[in-house]
Amino acid sequence: MISFEMPESIRKTAVLMETIADNMMRPVARYFDEHEHEIPWDYINFMHEAMKQMGVGSITPKEGKKKRKGPRLGFQRQAFMLEMLSWGDSGLFLCTPGGGLGSATVLAAGTPEQKERFLSCHTGDKPTFDAMALTEPHAGSAMPAEVRTTAVRDGDEWVLNGEKIFVTAGHKALVDSDGFVVIWATIDPAAGRAGVRPFVVEAGTPGCTVTKLEHKLGIRASDTVSIVLQDCRVPFENLMGSPEVKKKKTKGFKGAMATFDATRPLIAAMAVGVARAALESVKQMLEEHEIGIRYGLPRSRLTNIEREIIDMETMLRSTWLLTIKAMWLADERKPNTIEASMCKVRAGDLVVKVTQRAVEIMGPLGYSREYLLEKWFRDAKINDLYEGTGQINRLIVARRILDYSRHELS
Amino acid sequence: MYSFEPDEEQRMLIEAVERYATNDLRTAAHDADEAGELPVELIEKGWGLGVLQASIPEAYGGFGDRSAVTGVLAAEAMGWGDLASALAVMLPATYAMPVLLGGTEEQKTRWLPPVIEAEWKPYVAAFIEPSFDFYAGDMRTTAKKNGDVYLLNGEKAYVPFAETAEAFLIYAVVDGQTQAFIVPAGAEGLTIGEREKLMGIGALPTYQVKMDDLLVPLESKLGGEQGFDFSPVLASTQVAIAALAVGVSKAALDYALPYAKEREVWGVPIAQKQAIAFMLAEMATEVEAIRLLVWEAAWMLDVGKEASKEAYMALNGASDMAMTVTDQAVQVLGGHGYIREHPVELWMRNGRGISTFAGLAMV
Numbered sequence: 001m002i003s004f005e006m007p008e009s010i011r012k013t014a015v016l017m018e019t020i021a022d023n024m025m026r027p028v029a030r031y032f033d034e035h036e037h038e039i040p041w042d043y044i045n046f047m048h049e050a051m052k053q054m055g056v057g058s059i060t061p062k063e064g065k066k067k068r069k070g071p072r073l074g075f076q077r078q079a080f081m082l083e084m085l086s087w088g089d090s091g092l093f094l095c096t097p098g099g100g101l102g103s104a105t106v107l108a109a110g111t112p113e114q115k116e117r118f119l120s121c122h123t124g125d126k127p128t129f130d131a132m133a134l135t136e137p138h139a140g141s142a143m144p145a146e147v148r149t150t151a152v153r154d155g156d157e158w159v160l161n162g163e164k165i166f167v168t169a170g171h172k173a174l175v176d177s178d179g180f181v182v183i184w185a186t187i188d189p190a191a192g193r194a195g196v197r198p199f200v201v202e203a204g205t206p207g208c209t210v211t212k213l214e215h216k217l218g219i220r221a222s223d224t225v226s227i228v229l230q231d232c233r234v235p236f237e238n239l240m241g242s243p244e245v246k247k248k249k250t251k252g253f254k255g256a257m258a259t260f261d262a263t264r265p266l267i268a269a270m271a272v273g274v275a276r277a278a279l280e281s282v283k284q285m286l287e288e289h290e291i292g293i294r295y296g297l298p299r300s301r302l303t304n305i306e307r308e309i310i311d312m313e314t315m316l317r318s319t320w321l322l323t324i325k326a327m328w329l330a331d332e333r334k335p336n337t338i339e340a341s342m343c344k345v346r347a348g349d350l351v352v353k354v355t356q357r358a359v360e361i362m363g364p365l366g367y368s369r370e371y372l373l374e375k376w377f378r379d380a381k382i383n384d385l386y387e388g389t390g391q392i393n394r395l396i397v398a399r400r401i402l403d404y405s406r407h408e409l410s
Numbered sequence: 411m412y413s414f415e416p417d418e419e420q421r422m423l424i425e426a427v428e429r430y431a432t433n434d435l436r437t438a439a440h441d442a443d444e445a446g447e448l449p450v451e452l453i454e455k456g457w458g459l460g461v462l463q464a465s466i467p468e469a470y471g472g473f474g475d476r477s478a479v480t481g482v483l484a485a486e487a488m489g490w491g492d493l494a495s496a497l498a499v500m501l502p503a504t505y506a507m508p509v510l511l512g513g514t515e516e517q518k519t520r521w522l523p524p525v526i527e528a529e530w531k532p533y534v535a536a537f538i539e540p541s542f543d544f545y546a547g548d549m550r551t552t553a554k555k556n557g558d559v560y561l562l563n564g565e566k567a568y569v570p571f572a573e574t575a576e577a578f579l580i581y582a583v584v585d586g587q588t589q590a591f592i593v594p595a596g597a598e599g600l601t602i603g604e605r606e607k608l609m610g611i612g613a614l615p616t617y618q619v620k621m622d623d624l625l626v627p628l629e630s631k632l633g634g635e636q637g638f639d640f641s642p643v644l645a646s647t648q649v650a651i652a653a654l655a656v657g658v659s660k661a662a663l664d665y666a667l668p669y670a671k672e673r674e675v676w677g678v679p680i681a682q683k684q685a686i687a688f689m690l691a692e693m694a695t696e697v698e699a700i701r702l703l704v705w706e707a708a709w710m711l712d713v714g715k716e717a718s719k720e721a722y723m724a725l726n727g728a729s730d731m732a733m734t735v736t737d738q739a740v741q742v743l744g745g746h747g748y749i750r751e752h753p754v755e756l757w758m759r760n761g762r763g764i765s766t767f768a769g770l771a772m773v
Binding site: 001002003004005006007070071073076295296297298299300301310311313314315317318319321322324325328329338339342345346391394395397398399401402404408409 | 411412413414415416417420479542543544545547667670671681682684687688690691692694695698699700702703705706709710713718719720722723726727730765
């Protein structure tokens with residue numbers, strides 16, 4: 001039965017997130033944009049306490065131990081939360097303590113014991129962070145096939161060596177808190193991507209060093225770092241997936257890749273949040289000048305501004321619905337690779353286009369740092385880059401609909 | 411709860427319509443377009459699927475309740491087969507659905523059974539007008555009360571099967587409100603013009619219609635004295651056309667995709683080139699996204715929410731999708747796409763019309 005009824009529990013969550021966005025994020029958004037790398041502890045501590053009181057260690061959905069009543073909603077709820085918090089401020093949102101991309105990988109690829117062990121760090125007294133490190137200096141989109149970071153077994157330990165770049169929240173996970181980073185490394189360089197596995201490296205592990213803090217176009221409240229692994233030893237059980245590389249069988253790898261089917265729609269949700277912020281802001285500024293949008297008119301009777309706004313709203317809504325569908329499939333435990341990449345493609349296009357137009361439409365006001373429009377324009381672009389660029393996601397969609405392997409279409 | 415799965419009954423209906431679209435509409439579309447004519451048996455077979463009949467309650471000759479969601483699912487499947495034929499098969503809905511939504515009890519009892527209980531007959535609507543800035547909320551056709559009759563004056567265009575129509579539902583403005591009137595064929599003051607020549611939907615015969623002091627009795631005004639609420643009717647036609655557009659676009663994608671896997675350039679299929687593969691990925695993404703927009707607007711109509719803005723935006727998105735996706739399909743086929751042996755040029759011609767077609771179908 002097709003339905004677009006927003007579940008009541010998700011509605012309540014969204015209202016709560018909106019309050020946080022309004023009160024804890026918007027008022028300080030500009031400050032943290034202009035003070036790059038200053039840590040927004042007020043927001044972090046508030047979120048940590050709030051999540052503790054709600055009885056969750058993170059906003060990442062967990063497999064419930066209790067018997068479920070009704071359908072699973074975890075991923076859908078998360079999409080709504082991320083959309084709303086990114087509407088507040090996407091840079092600050094990326095500073096939210098608790099489960100991040102590291103947890104997402106553990107949830108997708110870890111055993112029940114690993115989930116218990118690694119995710120428990122987020123339920124302590126102090127806020128903690130996690131991160132995921134995949135990209136290396138020589139390759140981004142070609143990952144994880146071209147991972148050069150190695151993991152060599154030595155008794156009951158793995159020894160990691162290599163360099164990771166563009167690790168979101170890596171500094172918070174390893175330096176500012178007792179969190180962890182998921183490092184993607186190869187256990188058999190000759191095996192190509194079949195040999196690649198995610199490893200958990202906890203804060204304080206000798207041999208794991210944050211070496212560089214990037215300066216970015218946008219999302220400046222969030223840290224992006226390089227990590228060097230030099231004879232970094234982690235327990236054998238920190239490997240997720242199989243320690244064996246079977247010829248022709250890449251199950252360990254594919255299991256881990258499922259991470260992206262969950263995280264791509266979340267990036268799409270964040271992108272939609274930024275786009276909505278920009279669009280609403282433009283509409284509000286226009287309203288202050290007594291310019292309303294006359295929905296319902298044919299294009300031949302609309303002003304250019306009206307047409308732009310209506311087209312952007314159309315794109316925003318359809319992209320959001322696609323994102324919800326991708327998350328609904330995830331909650332239903334159905335394959336969602338196509339939808340996950342589709343919504344990521346469209347959300348990347350959406351947020352870039354909407355924020356560009358928003359600055360253009362508002363002219364000298366849009367370009368001014370007095371308002372947040374120019375900031376959203378800068379924040380927006382990352383959504384078309386991380387968790388797979390728009391192009392790599394187009395490639396994934398194309399391979400799926402054409403039934404091509406990566407050898408046939410690259 | 412969100413759900414994106416049609417129920418069992420809807421699935422069965424979609425499958426039946428898809429079979430018809432594949433076996434009948436698709437095979438007939440090319441010749442019908444060239445000849446400018448649809449075989450009557452083709453239309454009757456589509457009517458026999460009972461899509462409209464299933465959305466009219468038993469009291470008025472049907473066997474079910476109206477569901478706009480079911481309607482858009484069927485419309486997409488039919489539009490995938492052929493737009494002109496789909497508009498012909500669905501034509502009586504443009505007459506019956508406003509009656510169901512806005513008619514008085516007496517009008518429904520009187521006007522619906524002859525449409526629903528019979529074989530397919532051209533019961534039609536006169537909605538669109540021949541002006542570049544035509545807007546359903548501001549029509550130029552007027553109806554003025556004069557004693558115990560209304561006097562209709564104005565011009566309509568894109569009226570399908572007007573020449574052979576059983577009866578018309580004519581939209582006109584009464585005191586600033588868009589209202590509608592039931593007018594029998596052959597009424598005095600009603601002139602059927604020449605058949606129109608259009609860029610697409612060539613198999614569907616359409617006409618201009620003139621009203622010159624056309625006398626309509628009071629009881630033929632839809633909704634009686636106080637009239638009817640036009641906005642859910644407008645929303646219904648917007649989602650119907652948008653759903654047909656999703657079907658047309660999906661057809662173009664489904665045709666371009668295997669073509670791209672077969673057609674080779676420098677020894678490899680063009681689908682293995684990113685320039686083509688990315689285009690196909692974008693087409694698929696667009697269709698998927700706009701389909702959800704259409705579903706949501708239809709769902710809002712079904713649960714009784716105000717859906718004017720959503721239906722408008724669904725058609726807004728669908729118009730752009732139809733144009734972009736059908737154009738890209740022609741592009742994938744290259745020069746071959748421009749040749750009428752392949753259907754993509756027809757879909758491109760039809761796709762351009764979506765932004766104009768509100769009024770030609772209803773769910």
